[in-house]
Amino acid sequence: MATTTTDALPAMPQSKSNRELVASKLGKRHRSETMFKSMGLGAILIGISLVGILFGSILYKGIPAFWQATLHLNLTFDPEIIDIDPRPTQQPGQSAADFHDELLSWQRALRRAKWDSLIQAAIAKDVPAAGAPDMRRTAFGLVASNERVKLWEMVEKDPGIIGQTVPVALVASENVDVWLKGNIDRDLPQRFQQLSEEQQKWSDELYKDGVIRMDFASSLFTNVDSRSSGATAGLLGAIVGSVMMMLIVMVVAVPVGVMAAIYLEEFAPKNRVTDLIEVNINNLAAVPSIVFGLLGAAVFINFFGLPLSAPLVGGLVLSLMTLPTVIIASRAALRAVPPSIRQAALGIGASPTQAMFHHTLPLAVPGMLTGAIIGVAQALGETAPLLLIGMNAFVASVPSTPLDQSSALPVQIYLWQGNENRNFFESRTSAAILVLLGVMITLNAFAIFMRHRFERRW
Structure with a gap:
């Protein structure tokens, strides 16, 4: 009896069904997603733990100093x-x-x-x-x-x-x-x-x-630094000096930065010159702060003859450092305003300037305020540029004008950390760090409050 062609062929292994293949791929995808989520969660937990250890050690050492x-x-x-x-x-x-x-x-x-x-x-x-x-x-x-x-x-x-x-x-x-x-x-x-x-x-x-x-x-807040009596050394001179510098930064950097952002974003023509300016602004935001200290020492002290260790010089140096941050944040706030707001203003006959200052700018103010105050808070903690303009000198007085010699909170922390009486000033240094962090947290809280205060919905 003749055999058929089918009977003559060897038995072929049965392949997996499409459902099994899909299930295998989905299982592999789910395992990858689970691993990625676990790695992300682990990174967050590690970061929070390290920050917690840092703040815990500062609180542990600093609170007894009060x-x-x-x-x-x-x-x-x-x-x-x-x-x-x-x-x-x-x-x-x-x-x-x-x-x-x-x-x-x-x-x-x-x-x-x-x-x-x-x-x-x-x-x-x-x-x-x-x-x-x-x-x-x-x-x-x-x-x-x-x-x-x-x-x-x-x-x-x-x-x-x-x-x-x-x-x-x-x-x-x-x-x-x-x-x-x-x-x-x-x-x-x-x-x-x-x-x-x-x-x-x-x-x-x-x-x-x-x-x-x-x-x-209380002497920590009512006395100035002292070399003869470390027990009564305080932060009053450094606090007043830092406040003066921050006022100068807010008066110089914030208005100039906001006006520059408005011009570049709304009115400047798009050409190679403005492109070059934008690139330089972005580059300045990444320049190390110590470079601004060298610039301040060369320009404000050597060229203009302003005094060493003066809050005016420190404020101007920190203003230069903060300016790119304010410009970038303000431009981002302007971009976040929907174009329909501008188009609607122009459609009812408003000029470009009126559309900008009467419609676009009020909606961008919360973002601008947030960026400006975050930039000022960052400047408050800078140390390197202040060291280069002589603010690490010992000053046992409270400045009465921006031209008087003064210290600053981050510089005072730097000086106390190097004091020879480490057993006493280690806790004082941590207490000064807590004061500085308190001022910075206050500024950030003020930024959040102002953002909600001026926020408008569209």
């Missing part, structure tokens, strides 16, 4: 120690110049009084061993060195307190603060300790008795 060891003493203004004449008063017929000289002589005599002895006697009321004649320097070492200024200022303001016992709060020295907060290992050999054995014993005893308390460190 409380400082303070001695609460009942201090007697002994007239035998403050041996001075009564405060002079201007006599009839006495010239103003002569009275001024007499008053200055009285103030100098007041400052020469043995204020250390008054502090020693007050401490000896709670720690009798501190009253020994050879322990005056040791006892005074518990108090910040310039706290004697507070005492003679009290007498100068009211000479009547001489002979009275008055409760006073004196900031403890930085070494006492470090000792009581546990920022130094107490098991270290004595030669490595910052306090003598007597000072360590007295500090613990006074803290236990409530004479030394951890009070809010």
